[in-house]
Amino acid sequence: MNDVSRLTSSVYSQALEVIASVEPRIAEATRAELADQRSSLKLIASENYASPAVLMTMGTWFSDKYAEGTVGHRFYAGCQNVDTVESLAAEHARELFGAEYAYVQPHSGIDANLVAFWSILAHRVEGPWLERAEKKNVNELTEEDWEALRKELGNQRLLGMSLDAGGHLTHGFRPNISGKMFHQQQYGTDPATGLLDYDAVAAKAREFKPLVLVAGYSAYPRRVDFAKMREIADEVGATLMVDMAHFAGLVAGKVFTGDEDPVPHAHIVTTTTHKSLRGPRGGMVLATEEYAPSVDRGCPMVLGGPLSHVMAAKAVAFAEARQESFRTYAQQVADNAQSLAQGFLSRGAKLVTGGTDNHLVLLDVSAYGLTGRQAESALLDAGVVTNRNSVPSDPNGAWYTSGVRLGTSALTTRGFGHDEFDTVADLIVHVLENTQPGTTKAGGPSKASYVLGDGVADKVRAASAEMLDKHPLYPGLELS
Numbered sequence: 137m138n139d140v141s142r143l144t145s146s147v148y149s150q151a152l153e154v155i156a157s158v159e160p161r162i163a164e165a166t167r168a169e170l171a172d173q174r175s176s177l178k179l180i181a182s183e184n185y186a187s188p189a190v191l192m193t194m195g196t197w198f199s200d201k202y203a204e205g206t207v208g209h210r211f212y213a214g215c216q217n218v219d220t221v222e223s224l225a226a227e228h229a230r231e232l233f234g235a236e237y238a239y240v241q242p243h244s245g246i247d248a249n250l251v252a253f254w255s256i257l258a259h260r261v262e263g264p265w266l267e268r269a270e271k272k273n274v275n276e277l278t279e280e281d282w283e284a285l286r287k288e289l290g291n292q293r294l295l296g297m298s299l300d301a302g303g304h305l306t307h308g309f310r311p312n313i314s315g316k317m318f319h320q321q322q323y324g325t326d327p328a329t330g331l332l333d334y335d336a337v338a339a340k341a342r343e344f345k346p347l348v349l350v351a352g353y354s355a356y357p358r359r360v361d362f363a364k365m366r367e368i369a370d371e372v373g374a375t376l377m378v379d380m381a382h383f384a385g386l387v388a389g390k391v392f393t394g395d396e397d398p399v400p401h402a403h404i405v406t407t408t409t410h411k412s413l414r415g416p417r418g419g420m421v422l423a424t425e426e427y428a429p430s431v432d433r434g435c436p437m438v439l440g441g442p443l444s445h446v447m448a449a450k451a452v453a454f455a456e457a458r459q460e461s462f463r464t465y466a467q468q469v470a471d472n473a474q475s476l477a478q479g480f481l482s483r484g485a486k487l488v489t490g491g492t493d494n495h496l497v498l499l500d501v502s503a504y505g506l507t508g509r510q511a512e513s514a515l516l517d518a519g520v521v522t523n524r525n526s527v528p529s530d531p532n533g534a535w536y537t538s539g540v541r542l543g544t545s546a547l548t549t550r551g552f553g554h555d556e557f558d559t560v561a562d563l564i565v566h567v568l569e570n571t572q573p574g575t576t577k578a579g580g581p582s583k584a585s586y587v588l589g590d591g592v593a594d595k596v597r598a599a600s601a602e603m604l605d606k607h608p609l610y611p612g613l614e615l616s
């Protein structure tokens with residue numbers, strides 16, 4: 137056991153004692169969560185395991201500090217240490233991604249997108265409107281002016297990727313605020329190949345003339361050509377916003393470079409910090425100098441006080457991601473996704489787009505006569521944690537779905553490589569081949585219930601345990 141794991145063991149053991157002295161059930165749940173994460177195959181594409189340094193940074197008194205405003209310009213006294221933390225996080229982010237500006241306050245990916253949307257509206261709509269009206273700021277507006285400006289702000293268009301093609305709720309999905317605050321249209325993927333069709337996106341953009349073109353995804357297993365997306369945006373006068381929430385780790389780790397790196401091509405890039413980037417739960421906005429002043433108004437525009445403890449943890453995580461070892465990690469995430477995809481294909485499974493070239497695969501489980509929901513539940517019984525996901529034009533809709541999304545970010549952190557991911561594919565196929573759809577009370581086919589073959593879960597758990605023991609989560613961390 138090295139020094140760090142010895143310290144980590146004693147820090148967490150003692151912290152849990154302190155917590156237990158107030159609410160023992162929370163200490164118990166925290167222990168149970170570690171045990172569960174250690175003993176299951178975590179394949180949820182949006183999850184990872186942050187380092188003890190990142191986790192510990194979140195558990196400090198920075199949590200108690202209010203710091204609305206920006207570095208050096210706060211609406212509260214006593215923010216000198218928060219200023220240090222926020223400056224460092226932003227500096228690491230700029231260096232890591234080669235960005236002109238970084239705003240590290242958003243509390244989550246959704247918050248980062250809200251900041252981006254309102255920044256674009258402020259920069260492209262409100263600013264020019266005030267200039268035309270010869271007003272310095274919104275405080276100078278009469279009620280009539282205000283009504284007119286609000287109408288204009290509420291009358292803008294957004295074009296994003298549809299949910300069932302792999303886009304995110306915040307990319308113009310009607311039930312999300314992005315689909316209500318904008319007139320929205322969506323682009324999908326080619327029905328024959330499942331791939332993005334840039335000509336089709338361009339045609340839609342020419343017709344719809346969006347103010348905002350959103351690129352990025354949560355469930356598309358391929359790389360995107362952001363240079364092409366920028367060309368499309370420029371042609372129609374749109375702002376290109378790239379949401380790299382899922383694949384920021386592959387950008388940071390220089391797996392996506394050139395046209396596949398969104399930062400040099402987009403006006404605004406948003407991300408989470410906890411997915412492939414392996415930081416604390418949180419969000420971030422990267423922007424060009426042009427958009428920086430409006431992005432900086434995220435608080436008070438759509439955010440309250442920043443989570444200073446999480447900004448501190450972002451700084452630690454970005455410092456980790458700037459190390460050479462993170463590049464090795466990111467490349468291994470992508471290589472492992474290849475191994476997983478090949479493992480499925482060689483066993484006759486069907487993948488959306490026929491494979492992957494990022495960190496995730498989308499397995500079409502209809503070939504096994506199952507819905508995504510049945511597959512997800514049967515896999516969970518066997519200790520394989522995934523999430524069901526729509527496939528393009530999904531006949532089972534967004535609740536039951538026909539797919540299961542699998543990502544390699546988390547298990548790669550544990551040290552899984554090619555052989556382990558080939559075994560993972562084998563175990564998943566074994567579960568799905570031995571799962572039958574159940575029947576409804578009325579005797580018809582059920583989309584939810586299922587029957588898992590005898591002994592299948594035990595066999596898969598035993599095979600997983602062997603791999604998981606070989607690649608422990610937080611090696612050396614032992615709770616007393």
Ligand SMILES: *Cc1c(COP(=O)(O)O)cnc(C)c1O
Pocket residue numbers: 182243244245246247249303304306352353354379380381382408418419
């Ligand atoms: C996960 C995700 C988000 C939302 O992140 P939260 O931190 O859960 O709010 C936004 N956009 C995309 C593309 C995502 O994958």
